[in-house]
Amino acid sequence: MDDVGPIEDLSIGEQLRVCPGCGYLRGFHLSLGQTSSRKGYKIIVVCPNCGARYDIGLKIPKDNG
Numbered sequence: 750m751d752d753v754g755p756i757e758d759l760s761i762g763e764q765l766r767v768c769p770g771c772g773y774l775r776g777f778h779l780s781l782g783q784t785s786s787r788k789g790y791k792i793i794v795v796c797p798n799c800g801a802r803y804d805i806g807l808k809i810p811k812d813n814g
Contacts, residue, residue, distance in 0.1 A: 756782070756793055759803035765794065773798035784808060 759769065766776050777794035780802070784791050792807040 753800035753802060756802040756804050759794075759805055761805055765805065768796040768799060768801060769803075770796060770801035771799040777803075781809070787811075 759765075767774055768777070773796050775797075778797050780793040780795050781790040782793050782804075789808050789810040791804055792809065794803050794805055795801070
């Protein structure tokens with residue numbers, strides 16, 4: 750189990766490139782998490798330096814096809 754803490758909500762402006770947790774300047778990795786309704790996925794950005802995870806409010810619907 751990792752010790753990076755819970756996923757935090759984060760609002761973005763024109764660009765999201767700098768990690769608010771550690772100041773890393775070179776962007777994020779992306780991960781998908783299940784939405785609470787299980788009807789899709791939420792996009793989680795993950796800092797490759799410190800591992801902090803942020804929910805930026807973007808969602809992808811689940812393909813039912």
